[in-house]
Amino acid sequence: MGFGDLKSSSGLKVLNDFLSDRSYIEGFVPSQADVVVFDAVTTPPPADLCHALRWFRHIQSYQNQKNSLPGVCKPLGQYGPAGVADTTSSSAPAAAEDDDDFDLFGSDEEVRVESDGKPAVIAKSSILLDVKPWDDETDMVKLEECVRSIQMDGLVWGQSKLVPVGYGIKKLQIGCVVEDDKVGTDVLEEQITAFEDYVQSMDVAAFNKI
16 A cells, blocks of 8 residues: 655655545544645645645644544555555654544534434535636636535535636636535635635635525
């Protein structure tokens, strides 16, 4: 297992392909697996590797709390697709381990359900986003691909269309449904505008509780 050399374009391409259908290196929440791989990458991937860049920006937002993320650090070569060896330089296994191996991301929900004695009602919202490109030369197909590459628990993308805004420029209007306690518009804006080669800005065109 491994990603090849994560300091090279070929290794980043392996990482990008690996993340094309998953949000994290392991499981469904940020973990020590993401920290190990993130530390090996060191710099943001290029914009054309949208899955890897989306993941990098997301994990970067956890840097102040990375030591509290669940899981156990393993050698870099124990992550990634099978059949690819790790050749990243200075990829020494990390030894840090959460003292109690306590899942910080699952415990709150578990306690809430148990104390209520019945399943909790999940609050959801339907959001319509306007994503604006830099100019009329921006590749809108690639822009939408980057937006849809953003995946997280509680987020489901819906239909989209291109809407003219003038001077030959079109904006992407895309809908999504989110679980309110897991996904906020600030998180969506942070991740969408991270694709700065394509995205100039993002606005909320409509927001409705479901």
